[in-house]
Amino acid sequence: MKESELITIDHLTKVYPTGTGGFKALKDINLTFQSGEFSGVVGPSGSGKTTLLNIIGTLDNPTEGKASVLGRSVNDLSSKEAARLRNHHIGFIFQTYNLLSVYTVYENVEFPLLLLDYSSDKREKMVMDALNWVNLADKKNFRPSQLSGGESQRVAIARAIVKKPELILADEPTANLDAKNSYLILEIMEKMNQELGTTFIFATHDDKVMKSLKRTISLEDGRVAGDDLAKA
Amino acid sequence: MIRFLIKGLLRDRSRSLFPLITVTIGVALVTLGDSWVDGALVDIIDNNARLETGHVKVVTRAYKEQISSAPNDLALLGTKDLINDLEKEFTNMEWTPRIRFGGLLDVAGEEGVTIRQVRGSGLAVDLSEGSKEIERLDLNKILVQGHLPQTSDEILLSPGLMENLQVEVGDEVTLISSSMYGSMVIHNFTISGKIRFGIVALDRNMMIAPLEGIRYALNMEDAAGEILGYFKDPGEYDKNLTASMKEYFNKTYHNPKDEFSPYLLTLRDQNFLNDILLLYENAMGIFIFIFVLIMFIILWNAGLMNGIRRYGEMGLRLAIGESAHHIYLTSIAEAVFIGLGGSVIGTLIGLGFAGYLQNYGVDVTGMLESNSLYMSNVIRARISGSTFYIGFIPGVLATALGAIVSGRGIYKRKTAQLFKELEV
Numbered sequence: 001m002k003e004s005e006l007i008t009i010d011h012l013t014k015v016y017p018t019g020t021g022g023f024k025a026l027k028d029i030n031l032t033f034q035s036g037e038f039s040g041v042v043g044p045s046g047s048g049k050t051t052l053l054n055i056i057g058t059l060d061n062p063t064e065g066k067a068s069v070l071g072r073s074v075n076d077l078s079s080k081e082a083a084r085l086r087n088h089h090i091g092f093i094f095q096t097y098n099l100l101s102v103y104t105v106y107e108n109v110e111f112p113l114l115l116l117d118y119s120s121d122k123r124e125k126m127v128m129d130a131l132n133w134v135n136l137a138d139k140k141n142f143r144p145s146q147l148s149g150g151e152s153q154r155v156a157i158a159r160a161i162v163k164k165p166e167l168i169l170a171d172e173p174t175a176n177l178d179a180k181n182s183y184l185i186l187e188i189m190e191k192m193n194q195e196l197g198t199t200f201i202f203a204t205h206d207d208k209v210m211k212s213l214k215r216t217i218s219l220e221d222g223r224v225a226g227d228d229l230a231k232a
Numbered sequence: 233m234i235r236f237l238i239k240g241l242l243r244d245r246s247r248s249l250f251p252l253i254t255v256t257i258g259v260a261l262v263t264l265g266d267s268w269v270d271g272a273l274v275d276i277i278d279n280n281a282r283l284e285t286g287h288v289k290v291v292t293r294a295y296k297e298q299i300s301s302a303p304n305d306l307a308l309l310g311t312k313d314l315i316n317d318l319e320k321e322f323t324n325m326e327w328t329p330r331i332r333f334g335g336l337l338d339v340a341g342e343e344g345v346t347i348r349q350v351r352g353s354g355l356a357v358d359l360s361e362g363s364k365e366i367e368r369l370d371l372n373k374i375l376v377q378g379h380l381p382q383t384s385d386e387i388l389l390s391p392g393l394m395e396n397l398q399v400e401v402g403d404e405v406t407l408i409s410s411s412m413y414g415s416m417v418i419h420n421f422t423i424s425g426k427i428r429f430g431i432v433a434l435d436r437n438m439m440i441a442p443l444e445g446i447r448y449a450l451n452m453e454d455a456a457g458e459i460l461g462y463f464k465d466p467g468e469y470d471k472n473l474t475a476s477m478k479e480y481f482n483k484t485y486h487n488p489k490d491e492f493s494p495y496l497l498t499l500r501d502q503n504f505l506n507d508i509l510l511l512y513e514n515a516m517g518i519f520i521f522i523f524v525l526i527m528f529i530i531l532w533n534a535g536l537m538n539g540i541r542r543y544g545e546m547g548l549r550l551a552i553g554e555s556a557h558h559i560y561l562t563s564i565a566e567a568v569f570i571g572l573g574g575s576v577i578g579t580l581i582g583l584g585f586a587g588y589l590q591n592y593g594v595d596v597t598g599m600l601e602s603n604s605l606y607m608s609n610v611i612r613a614r615i616s617g618s619t620f621y622i623g624f625i626p627g628v629l630a631t632a633l634g635a636i637v638s639g640r641g642i643y644k645r646k647t648a649q650l651f652k653e654l655e656v
Contacts, residue, residue, distance in 0.1 A: 057551070080555050083550065083554060083556070086550075086551060086552065086553040087552065087553020092551045092552070098544070098548050100240070100548070102240050102243040102244045103236075103239070103243075107239070112552045114233045115233070115552065115553055
C-alpha cells in the first residue's frame with residue numbers, strides 16, 4: 001500500500017446468506033482510493049453501493065478478498081478496534097440525517113467528541129468550528145424537530161467533520177433534499193475537501209452529486225462497471 | 233458522557249417516564265403487599281397468642297392429646313409451684329394460668345324456672361392486682377358496657393350470648409358445667425359487663441370470668457388447664473427460640489411415663505397454626521415471586537420494544553465509534569437508574585399506603601361471619617424492616633434483567649444491520 005493510498009480493496013466479494021444459498025452483493029471488487037479524493041460510487045438501487053460503503057466504514061466484513069482502510073485490514077479488526085477506527089478517523093453522513101431527536105444541535109455535534117474524552121473547552125471549540133463550517137452556529141440550541149431538511153443534513157455534516165476525520169462516507173446525502181439545499185451542502189463538502197483535505201466517498205445516484213465528483217465509480221450488479229477519473 | 237446520557241434519558245419520556253411509572257407501580261404493590269401479608273401474619277400470631285395459645289403453653293400430656301375439648305379433668309395441679317419453676321427457668325418470659333371451660337348459661341324467670349339456656353365457651357383468667365391479663369386481653373378496650381369483674385362471682389359476656397340470653401349488665405346467670413372431678417356444678421354469676429372482641433368467632437358465645445371464681449366453681453384449687461407463657465418483650469417472639477424452649481423443657485420436666493406431667497407446646501404446635509403460618513409465609517414468597525415474574529415480563533417487553541425502537545440509535549452510536557460493549561453497559565446502567573428511581577418512589581408510595589393501613593386497617597367483618605379462626609375483623613398492614621427494601625429486589629432486578637436480555641440484540645445483530653434499521 002502506497003503512502004497516499006487511503007483505502008485498498010482487493011478481490012472483494014460480499015455474500016449475504018439467503019435461504020437459497022446466498023446473495024452476492026459485491027463481486028470481485030478491486031479499487032484504490034487516494035487521500036483527499038472526492039469520489040462517488042454510483043449505480044442503481046441494489047447495485048452494491050451501500051454494501052461497499054459499509055465495508056469501507058468497517059460496519060461490515062468482506063466474505064472474500066481484502067479491504068484495507070487507513071492501513072488497517074478490515075478483515076482482521078475486532079469490533080472494538082473497528083469502533084476505535086471509526087471513532088478517530090471516519091465520519092458518516094446518511095440520507096435520513098439520523099440526528100438524535102432528544103438532543104440539541106450542539107449536543108448532536110458534540111457526541112462523537114464525548115467518546116474521545118476531550119475536555120469540555122476543547123469540545124466547545126471544535127463543535128463551534130464545525131457549526132461555523134455549516135453556518136448553523138446560531139441554531140446550536142435548536143432541536144432537530146425545529147430544523148428544515150437542509151439544516152438537519154448540515155448538522156449531520158457538522159457531526160461527521162467535528163473530529164476532523166481523514167475519511168467521510170456519505171450515503172445518498174442529498175436524496176431527501178431539494179436542489180437548493182443539495183447544492184448548498186455539496187458546496188460545503190467540496191470546500192472541506194479542498195481546505196481540510198478530507199477524503200469524501202459518496203454512494204449516490206443523484207445527478208447533482210455526480211456532477212461535482214472528481215472520480216466516479218460505477219457499480220452494476222455488484223461489479224465495477226466503470227471508473228471515471230476524467231474529472232480528477 | 234454520563235451527563236449526556238442522563239440528559240437524553242430525562243428528555244426522552246418513552247425511555248424514562250413510562251418505565252419509571254411501570255416500576256413505581258410494581259414496587260408500590262410489592263411494598264404494600266409485603267406489609268399487608270406481614271401485618272396479617274403478625275395479627276394471626278398476636279391474636280392467637282393473646283387469646284389462646286400464648287407464645288408457649290404448658291399442659292399435661294393427657295390434656296394435650298385432647299386439647300381441642302379443653303378437658304379440665306386432665307388439668308395441671310400444683311400450678312403455683314410450676315409457675316415458680318418456669319419463672320426461674322425462663323427469666324425472659326411471664327407465665328399465667330388459664331382455664332378454658334364450657335357449659336350452659338341459664339337464665340331463670342321470676343319463679344326460678346329456666347326461661348332461656350345457651351351454650352357458651354369461657355375463659356377464666358387471672359384478674360387479680362398485678363396480673364397482666366387485663367392488658368393482654370385488652371379488656372378495658374373491649375369492654376363496651378359495665379365494668380370488669382371486681383369479685384370472683386362476676387362475669388363478662390359477649391354480645392352474642394347477651395342477645396341470645398336476653399340479659400343485661402347486672403342480671404344474674406347460672407353456669408351449669410362439670411367439675412375437675414366429673415361432677416355437675418351449678419354456680420351463679422352476675423354479669424358485670426359486655427365485651428366485644430371484634431373477632432366474630434369470639435363475639436358469638438364467649439365469656440370471661442375471674443380465675444378464682446372458676447377455680448372455686450369447678451373445684452380446681454391450685455389447678456389450671458393451661459399455663460401460658462409470653463415473652464416479656466413480644467418482639468422477641470421467634471419460632472426457633474420457642475422450639476428450643478420446648479426441647480429443653482420437655483427433656484427436663486416431662487416424664488413420658490406420667491401422662492399428667494407437664495408438657496410444653498409452642499404457638500405453632502396449636503390450632504394448626506404451623507400450617508397456617510407456613511401457608512402465609514409461603515404465600516408471601518409466592519406473592520413476591522409472581523410480582524417479580526410479572527414485572528420481569530412487563531419490563532422485559534418494555535425493554536425489548538424500547539431496545540428495538542432504539543436499534544437505529546444504537547446503530548448510529550456504533551457508526552460514530554462507540555463500542556457495542558459500551559452501548560450495552562450504558563443501556564443496563566440506564567435500566568438500573570430507572571429501576572432505582574422507580575423503586576425509591578414506589579417504596580415511598582407503598583409505605584404511604586402501608587402506613588395508612590397500619591393505622592386504620594380494612595374492616596373485613598363481612599368476610600369473617602362464618603370464620604372460627606382468631607382473626608381480627610380489621611386487617612392491618614405492618615411496616616417492618618423488609619418493607620423498606622423488598623420492592624428494590626424486583627424493581628431493580630427485573631428492570632436490569634429486561635435491559636440485559638433486550639440489549640443482547642446489539643451483539644446478535646451485525647453492525648451494518650443495526651445501521652440499516654436507522655434508515656427505516
